[in-house]
Each structure stands twice: as structure tokens, then as C-alpha cells.
Amino acid sequence: MRVWEKSLQLIFILLLLLWLVAxxxxxxxxxxxxxxxxxxxxEANGSSSDESDSVTLTVFDSDTNPDWVEDMDxxxxxxxxxxxxxxxxxEFDIEGGETKIPLMTASGDYPDLIVSKGAGQLxxxxxxxxxxxxxxxxxxxxxxxLGEDGINRLKWSEDDPSIYVLTTSPVDDQAMTPGxxxxxxxxxxxxxxxxEIKTLDDLKNVIKEYKELYPEFDGQPTIGLTMNTDSWRIQxxxxxxxxxxxxxxxxxxxxxxxxxxxxxxxxxxxxxxEVFQWWNEMNAEGLVDSEMFVQKSxxxxxxxxxxxxxxxxxxxxxxxxxxxxxxxxxxxxxxYGVYPVTLNEEYKNHTYQSNGLQVGWGISITEDCEDxxxxxxxxxxxASEETQIMLNWGIEGEHxxxxxxxRVIPEEEWEKRNSDxxxxxxxxxxxxxxxxxxxxGDGVLDxxxxxxxxNTRELAIANQTNIEKEVLEAYGVELWQDLFPLADEFPVxxxxxxxxxxxxxNSELQTHNQRALDITKQLVPKAILENPNxxxxxxxxxxxxxxxxxxxxxxxxxxxxxxxxxxxxxK
Amino acid sequence: MDVAEKKxxxxxxxxxxxxxxxxxxxxxxxxxxxxxxxxFVFNYLPVWGWTMAFQNYIPGNPFWQQEWVGFYHxxxxxxxxxxxxxxxxxxxxxxxxLLFGFTIPIVFAxxxxxxxxxxxxxxxxxxxxxxxxxxWVVVAGIVTKMLSTDGGIINDLLVGMGILDQPYQxxxxxxxxxxxxxxxxxxxxxxWNAIIFLAAIAGLDPQLYEAAKVDGASRFRQIxxxxxxxxxxxxxxxxxxxxxxxxxIGFEKQMLLSNSLVMEYAEVLELYALNYGIGLGQFSYGTAxxxxxxxxxxxxxxxxNGIFKRYSNQSVM
Numbered sequence: 001m002r003v004w005e006k007s008l009q010l011i012f013i014l015l016l017l018l019w020l021v022a023x024x025x026x027x028x029x030x031x032x033x034x035x036x037x038x039x040x041x042x043e044a045n046g047s048s049s050d051e052s053d054s055v056t057l058t059v060f061d062s063d064t065n066p067d068w069v070e071d072m073d074x075x076x077x078x079x080x081x082x083x084x085x086x087x088x089x090x091e092f093d094i095e096g097g098e099t100k101i102p103l104m105t106a107s108g109d110y111p112d113l114i115v116s117k118g119a120g121q122l123x124x125x126x127x128x129x130x131x132x133x134x135x136x137x138x139x140x141x142x143x144x145x146l147g148e149d150g151i152n153r154l155k156w157s158e159d160d161p162s163i164y165v166l167t168t169s170p171v172d173d174q175a176m177t178p179g180x181x182x183x184x185x186x187x188x189x190x191x192x193x194x195x196e197i198k199t200l201d202d203l204k205n206v207i208k209e210y211k212e213l214y215p216e217f218d219g220q221p222t223i224g225l226t227m228n229t230d231s232w233r234i235q236x237x238x239x240x241x242x243x244x245x246x247x248x249x250x251x252x253x254x255x256x257x258x259x260x261x262x263x264x265x266x267x268x269x270x271x272x273x274e275v276f277q278w279w280n281e282m283n284a285e286g287l288v289d290s291e292m293f294v295q296k297s298x299x300x301x302x303x304x305x306x307x308x309x310x311x312x313x314x315x316x317x318x319x320x321x322x323x324x325x326x327x328x329x330x331x332x333x334x335x336y337g338v339y340p341v342t343l344n345e346e347y348k349n350h351t352y353q354s355n356g357l358q359v360g361w362g363i364s365i366t367e368d369c370e371d372x373x374x375x376x377x378x379x380x381x382x383a384s385e386e387t388q389i390m391l392n393w394g395i396e397g398e399h400x401x402x403x404x405x406x407r408v409i410p411e412e413e414w415e416k417r418n419s420d421x422x423x424x425x426x427x428x429x430x431x432x433x434x435x436x437x438x439x440x441g442d443g444v445l446d447x448x449x450x451x452x453x454x455n456t457r458e459l460a461i462a463n464q465t466n467i468e469k470e471v472l473e474a475y476g477v478e479l480w481q482d483l484f485p486l487a488d489e490f491p492v493x494x495x496x497x498x499x500x501x502x503x504x505x506n507s508e509l510q511t512h513n514q515r516a517l518d519i520t521k522q523l524v525p526k527a528i529l530e531n532p533n534x535x536x537x538x539x540x541x542x543x544x545x546x547x548x549x550x551x552x553x554x555x556x557x558x559x560x561x562x563x564x565x566x567x568x569x570x571k
Numbered sequence: 572m573d574v575a576e577k578k579x580x581x582x583x584x585x586x587x588x589x590x591x592x593x594x595x596x597x598x599x600x601x602x603x604x605x606x607x608x609x610x611f612v613f614n615y616l617p618v619w620g621w622t623m624a625f626q627n628y629i630p631g632n633p634f635w636q637q638e639w640v641g642f643y644h645x646x647x648x649x650x651x652x653x654x655x656x657x658x659x660x661x662x663x664x665x666x667x668x669l670l671f672g673f674t675i676p677i678v679f680a681x682x683x684x685x686x687x688x689x690x691x692x693x694x695x696x697x698x699x700x701x702x703x704x705x706x707w708v709v710v711a712g713i714v715t716k717m718l719s720t721d722g723g724i725i726n727d728l729l730v731g732m733g734i735l736d737q738p739y740q741x742x743x744x745x746x747x748x749x750x751x752x753x754x755x756x757x758x759x760x761x762x763w764n765a766i767i768f769l770a771a772i773a774g775l776d777p778q779l780y781e782a783a784k785v786d787g788a789s790r791f792r793q794i795x796x797x798x799x800x801x802x803x804x805x806x807x808x809x810x811x812x813x814x815x816x817x818x819x820i821g822f823e824k825q826m827l828l829s830n831s832l833v834m835e836y837a838e839v840l841e842l843y844a845l846n847y848g849i850g851l852g853q854f855s856y857g858t859a860x861x862x863x864x865x866x867x868x869x870x871x872x873x874x875x876n877g878i879f880k881r882y883s884n885q886s887v888m
Binding site: 098099102103105106108120121124125126127220221223229234289290291293294295296298299303506510511514515518521522525526529 | 627629630631653712715716719720721722738740742743830831832834835845846847849850851852853854
């Protein structure tokens with residue numbers, strides 16, 4: 001009996017082991033096949049390109065990328081590999097590189113390429129290669145795209161005119177979708193017969209009226225207004241509402257006076273107090289989601305996707321997930337339109353004010369990169385006209401066709417693009433690779449006079465849902481963009497965007513900023529959730545805490561940085 | 572002359588004895604060598620990095636080019652009120668953790684030991700230690716969902732039973748944060764921490780129980796006079812080690828469960844070191860915090876060890 005049991009156990013274990021081995025084998029054989037086809041394809045290409053020997057570049061990117069496919073195994077990815085012989089081994093971060101990049105500098109081990117949001121630390125650690133000579137010699141496409149002025153802007157500082165960071169921002173971008181605004185469900189404005197929505201009070205009334213009409217949606221209570229305030233997003237959605245509603249454009253935590261270039265922590269502007277007071281009232285009247293400051297990003301997405309959130313305020317990129325999910329679920333009347341709301345009609349919405357070429361955030365080649373020339377050539381390849389077209393439109397014959405010399409995306413392909421959440425992952429189109437190099441923005445035309453991006457006016461219109469068209473028509477415009485004051489109404493900001501200016505690592509300013517941000521993140525939400533009669537008290541506490549945290553000194557130093565930058569760039 | 576000679580002889584004897592034991596146990600020494608090397612490389616070599624705390628460390632520069640600043644970073648640290656806030660939160664949460672996170676597994680282990688039905692016992696044990704393997708990211712998600720005012724099960728229950736009029740926002744109140752962290756920590760680690768006590772109980776001599784039964788001891792008496800004294804050494808060792816870790820409570824749970832509203836109660840020392848040290852590239856400052864942590868830990872450990880040595884003749888060292 002015992003023996004029998006034992007042998008049974010043994011057999012079982014053996015089977016398990018066999019199964020494991022078998023699994024491994026099949027994986028191995030699978031991947032070896034892949035290798036073969038890869039080799040063949042590179043061989044086939046070997047004759048056409050002189051860089052046929054394939055190389056793997058490691059890259060660290062500070063932003064997440066759910067669409068990345070390992071080994072670049074997508075149609076676009078394979079084409080890039082074929083053309084350049086470069087395979088990217090990418091790592092994407094979820095918190096903007098805030099921890100990982102310092103750890104890299106501490107250990108001294110760098111990937112070949114780093115996409116950072118401010119490279120101060122890396123430059124101080126002498127981790128980055130000066131790109132200026134490389135661009136001059138090996139990157140005609142980048143030079144063409146950025147122009148002399150653009151390249152000039154890339155210079156690090158007065159004392160060190162090297163180029164460490166190649167911007168990955170769009171060039172000459174006139175975004176088709178507004179970058180920031182109040183997002184309201186189409187069903188809400190339709191129900192209320194398209195009221196005028198220009199000020200925060202308009203917005204409040206709309207939400208209030210509709211919520212009274214329909215206190216429940218799908219059996220769950222309707223939420224008036226919520227926001228994505230998970231970690232850094234609290235800055236880009238909630239805290240930014242301060243200046244976005246009062247006629248300024250996004251400069252991070254500081255407001256920069258356009259005449260004197262003086263920086264003020266933006267909450268210290270008297271006008272902004274009124275904005276936050278509005279939030280406080282909204283909360284007191286029960287129009288704001290009680291979980292607004294508590295929820296995580298995924299909770300925000302799922303709430304919006306359920307269709308019961310009437311409105312939200314924030315940047316466009318926090319809306320994509322929900323908008324796509326709503327569209328996929330056929331809840332088109334619950335998708336959001338974006339409105340240029342301000343505190344009152346005195347203020348103009350500055351969403352479209354141009355920063356000029358955005359520099360500071362971007363890609364760098366590190367000292368650990370064995371072949372910087374190869375790397376810059378790869379980046380230059382990404383910036384070339386053909387690649388730029390491919391990154392936006394996909395591969396000819398597969399994702400778009402050329403009809404009468406014009407690029408056209410067939411109907412069914414559009415359908416996939418719009419409704420398939422995994423479209424970018426399956427094709428490799430879009431931000432997947434565009435994020436690694438400078439790129440042409442919306443509205444820029446290629447040498448044949450066609451736009452580089454697929455966000456053309458016509459396509460944007462063709463792409464609208466029926467109800468969206470209805471709403472836009474009722475407001476007398478064709479696109480959401482048309483509701484906003486556009487870039488030509490504002491001067492280009494000569495300091496770029498203040499949040500792009502890198503602050504020297506280890507400086508007092510950095511500590512002061514962090515302290516101010518800590519205070520802000522804690523006290524502003526607190527002020528919103530207080531009783532309205534307590535709001536002033538908390539706001540005063542906020543102001544004095546900031547002063548105690550030496551904010552005036554920080555403002556002075558920040559002003560200096562901005563003035564230096566303006567001087568450097570105006571040369 | 573006699574005395575000196577005797578001493579000499581004893582010394583010789585002693586050293587030759589040492590050598591003898593060493594010789595006879597040389598295989599054992601050889602086997603422990605890799606672990607000694609491991610401890611040396613991972614626990615002692617990094618102490619060299621402490622020099623950073625006394626410099627204005629700039630990564631990438633060679634050691635001799637760093638600027639020495641003495642105790643500057645420590646002075647900065649002790650002048651920062653935020654540091655004391657973080658210290659308060661750390662100590663508060665670790666004391667709560669020690670109080671409940673330590674006693675509850677013992678109670679649980681004893682109760683489980685008293686269960687007669689062996690299948691039930693095993694199933695319960697497995698179920699309770701499974702959460703140990705769940706990452707804090709997931710646990711934080713579950714906790715946030717459960718406490719949500721928007722259909723969270725806790726609020727639904729409380730409202731349904733009439734205890735609350737309307738859902739209560741637990742996650743937005745700083746005063747609840749410590750309890751939430753402690754309770755979720757207990758949920759996650761109770762079963763796992765009970766294992767060592769269960770093992771200790773299993774090692775007790777059944778004859779003791781039989782004798783007690785013959786003497787007419789009730790179940791409760793048996794626990795009190797046999798089980799508890801039996802596992803006392805285990806309890807003390809675990810307690811001393813836990814006290815040594817008081818100040819190093821990690822930061823995952825605080826980071827994942829917190830939000831901007833409760834930061835005042837959620838920022839622990841390691842989170843503070845992360846934000847103001849590594850996050851801002853102030854490696855020296857971060858190191859100073861690390862040194863402070865280590866020194867306090869060693870002090871606490873020695874203190875606990877000393878106290879137990881004096882009162883119970885039990886110690887880990």
C-alpha cells in the first residue's frame with residue numbers, strides 16, 4: 001500500500017516536471033522561429049541599408065505606455081527594426097521617473113537613452129552626451145524639423161551651451177482637441193437645450209439643473225463633478241484649474257508675469273482664491289463627488305465610463321480612457337464635450353497659448369551608450385518625413401491607402417481606430433514610437449502639402465459621433481477647438497513653459513518647491529471640503545504656511561531662472 | 572609564580588580548545604562561509620555609503636572630489652518640522668502595529684490550536700495566510716474599494732444597519748488613517764505571523780497536557796499554564812526583533828493607501844526620505860535620514876534586549 005502510494009506520488013511529480021519542460025521547449029521553439037524570420041528580413045534588407053547589423057538600445061521612458069509590445073513586434077515596430085536594425089528594449093515608468101532617475105544617478109548605471117521630465121540631475125551627474133555636434137553631423141531631419149531657432153532653444157544654459165535633451169514635444173502643434181477645459185456630457189447640454197457655458201457659474205448651474213432632473217443614472221446616484229486627483233494628476237487637473245480659469249496658461253506651479261517675467265506661486269494670485277471658493281461652494285451644495293480627493297485613477301476612469309458623471313475638469317489626456325470606453329459601449333450621448341470655461345467673462349481661456357518649441361522634457365543619450373552616432377541616427381530616422389507619416393498614418397496599403405496622391409484611411413480601418421482600444425498596441429502606430437523623438441504637431445503639412453498627423457479638421461469632423469455633431473451645431477461651430485480662443489490671439493510665451501525649466505539638483509529652490517507642493521496638496525483640498533464659512537480661514541492658513549515655507553525666496557529664484565532662459569533664447 | 576603559570580596554562584588550554592573545536596567543526600565553518608560573505612557584502616559594505624551624509628554628494632563625481640560638510644544635513648533634518656511629523660507617524664503606526672499586529676497572531680495561533688476539527692484547522696490556516704502573498708498594491712485597491720462612499724461594502728453595511736445616516740468618507744479623514752493601515756496590515760499578515768507560534772505550540776510535549784487533564788485543568792487553564800509559558804521564548808524573540816524594526820515599517824502601505832488629504836498622518840520616515848532625499852536628488856539628506864533610522868533601530872533593539880535579559884533571562888544576543 002505504502003509503496004503503491006509512493007510510486008504514485010513519484011509518477012505525479014515526474015509528470016509535472018515533464019509538463020514544465022515541455023512548456024519551456026515550446027516557448028523556445030516559438031521564439032527561435034521568430035528569430036529566424038527576423039534574421040531573414042534583416043538579411044533581405046542588408047543590401048539596402050548600410051546599418052544592417054542589428055543593435056539593441058535600452059531606453060528608459062518616464063511615462064507609462066500600455067501600448068508597448070515587447071521586441072517591437074508590431075507592423076510599424078517591425079518596419080522600424082527593418083529600416084534601422086535597432087531594437088528598443090524599453091522600460092516605462094509610472095511616476096515620471098521621479099524615483100528611478102535619481103536611483104540611476106546614484107548607481108551610475110544608465111540605459112542608452114533616457115526620456116526624462118527635466119534632466120537637471122542627470123546633467124549634474126555628467127550622465128548625458130552633448131548632442132550638439134551629433135545633431136550637426138548626423139541628424140539632417142531633426143535639424144530640418146526644429147529649425148535653427150528650435151535647436152538654439154535646446155541649449156542647456158548660458159554657461160553650458162551643450163544640448164543634453166532633445167525635445168520630444170510636437171513642433172508647431174495646433175492641437176485639434178483642446179488641451180484643458182471643462183468636460184460635459186453631451187446628454188446634459190442637450191437636455192438643457194444648449195445653454196451658454198462660459199463661466200464657472202454657468203457650469204455649476206448646468207450640473208445642478210441636470211442633477212435635480214435626474215438624481216439617478218442606471219440605478220446609481222448621479223455624480224455632478226469629479227476629478228482625477230491620483231498622485232501627480234492632482235496638479236494637472238485640480239490645482240491647474242486655478243490659473244486655467246483666470247486667464248493664464250499652464251506654467252506648472254508658478255504664474256509668470258508676461259511683462260516682467262516675475263514668477264509667483266500661482267495660488268497666491270488673488271483671483272485664484274475665487275476659483276477655489278467656487279469649488280468649495282460646489283462641494284457644499286453636494287455637486288462634487290465626495291471621493292474626489294480620495295479616488296485612484298482607475299476609479300475615476302470607471303466612474304466616467306459608467307456614464308453617471310455629468311462633468312469633469314482637466315486635461316485631455318486624462319479623458320481618453322473614459323471617452324474610448326463610452327464609445328465602445330455605445331454610450332455616445334454620455335461622452336464628453338469640452339468647453340472653455342473661465343471664472344468670469346473678464347478672462348480668456350489660454351489653453352491654446354503657444355509655448356513655442358517645448359524643450360526641457362525629452363530624450364537624451366547617456367554616457368553609457370556605446371554608439372551615440374547610431375543612437376542619434378536612429379532618432380533622426382524617427383524624425384524623418386517618411387517615418388513621421390508612418391507613425392501617424394501607419395503603413396501604406398495596410399493602415400492607409402493613397403488615393404489620387406492623397407493619404408486616405410479606409411472606412412473600416414477608421415472604425416477599428418476609433419473603437420478598438422488595442423488598436424495602437426496591435427499596429428504600433430502613434431505615441432508608441434513618436435514619443436522618442438521630436439514630432440510634427442497637428443496641422444503641420446508635409447512636402448506634398450498634406451498634414452502629418454491624422455488629426456485633420458476634416459477627419460476630426462468625420463470622426464465625430466452623431467450626437468457630438470448635433471451639440472456642436474447647436475453651439476454654431478464645427479469643432480470643439482472653435483469654441484476656444486486660438487493660438488494666434490496670444491503672444492508666444494518667450495520663456496516656453498515654466499515647468500520645462502530644469503531646476504538645479506540639490507538646490508534650495510527644489511526643496512522649497514517640494515515643500516510648497518506638499519502644503520498645497522494638503523491644504524487646498526482641505527479648504528474645498530470645509531464648510532463655506534470656514535473657507536477663508538483655511539485659505540489664510542494656506543497662505544501663511546506658504547510664507548513660512550520661504551515661498552517668497554523661492555519665487556525670487558524662480559524669477560531669476562525664467563529671466564535667464566528668456567535671455568538665452570532671445571539671442 | 573604559581574598564579575601566573577596557572578593563568579598561562581589556562582590560556583593555552585583555552586586557545587588550543589578553540590582551535591580544536593574549530594578543527595573538528597571545519598566543515599560547519601566552511602558551510603557558513605557563503606552566508607558570512609553574503610551578510611558582509613549586503614549589510615556591511617553599504618555602511619561605507621554613510622560617508623555621503625557628511626558630504627554634499629554629487630553622483631558621478633569620484634569620492635575624493637566630494638565636498639565635506641560635516642553635520643550640516645543632520646542639522647537641517649532636525650530643524651525640519653516635517654521630519655518630526657514623519658517621525659510621529661512612523662512611531663504611531665509601528666506602535667499600533669506592534670500592539671495589535673503582534674498580539675493578535677498569538678491569540679489566533681492559540682485559538683486555532685484549540686480547534687479539534689483538523690480539516691477546518693488546516694483550511695483556516697491556509698486561508699488566513701494567503702493574503703500575505705498579495706501585493707500591497709492590490710490590497711490598497713481592495714481597501715479603497717471597500718471603504719468607498721460610492722457603493723463600498725463597509726459603508727453599505729453601516730448605512731444598512733442604521734449606524735450611519737449617510738456614507739462616511741473614511742479615506743479622507745487623517746484620524747482614521749492609522750487605524751486603516753493597522754487593520755489592513757493585520758488582515759494581510761495575521762495568518763502568516765501566526766505560523767511561527769503554531770509551530771512553537773506544536774512542539775510542546777503532549778504529556779504536559781495529559782498531566783494537566785489528569786489534574787483536572789480546564790482548557791483555559793491548560794492554555795494559561797502550559798501553552799503560553801511554552802511559547803514564551805518564541806514570543807520574546809519575535810517581540811525583540813519586532814521592536815528592532817519599529818522605525819523601519821516600510822512605506823508601501825502608507826504610500827498606496829494615502830491621498831493628499833491624509834498626508835499629514837501618512838507620511839512616514841521612509842516616505843519622507845524618498846520624497847525629500849532621493850526624489851529631489853539630495854542623496855546626502857536621504858542618507859542622513861537613513862543613518863538616523865538605523866541608529867534608532869539599533870538603540871531600540873539593544874534596549875529591548877537588555878530589558879528582557881534582565882527580567883526574564885531571555886535574549887537574542
